[in-house]
Amino acid sequence: MAIVGWNRGTVVEVNFTGILVMKILWALLPTILIALNAGELFAQEKFAGEFNGNLQIGKTHSHVFYFGKESGDTLVYFFETQSPVGKKIISICKRNKPCMGKAQLQIVKPIPKGIPESTSGTYKIISVSQVNGKR
Incomplete structure (x- = not known):
């Protein structure tokens, strides 16, 4: 919607739709910024779960790779190879063999x-x- 008005002898057109959109975006800006940051905050949350797949051992990081035969989905569970977690997993599971826990x-x-x-994920x-693993 536009309104035409006079301003010292010239015609001025004001686009109220554009102004309304800008006001809405400006009002939503804090919410948008919080939502964008919430993804990073959620990404740091820890939770109890299970892992299952084949163990792949790397120099700095290793991982358990799961491939769903029916769905084609893949999941990766990684850890630092030389960490206490890494040493425990590698002591029980064998490279390229199923590993779960x-x-x-x-x-x-x-x-x-x-x-x-x-x-x-x-x-x-x-x-x-x-x-648990197959050796």
Whole structure:
């Protein structure tokens, strides 16, 4: 909607739709910024979960890679190879063999170099309470 008015002998057109949109965006700016930051805050939350897949061992980071045969989904659970968590997992599970367990998991961004992208989730293993593997 536009209104035409006089301003010292010239015609001035005011676009109220544009002004209304800008006011709405300006009012929503704090909410948008909080929402964008909430993703990063959520990404640091730890939770109890289970991991299952084949163990891949790397120099600095290793991971358990799960591939869903029916769905095609992939999940990656990674850890630092030389950490206490890494040493425990590697002492029980064998390279390229199935490995599973219960752990404290965390969604972390960015993913360390060398860890593959997944279609359904990438989690860091913070601690383990149970590990089982085929040797």
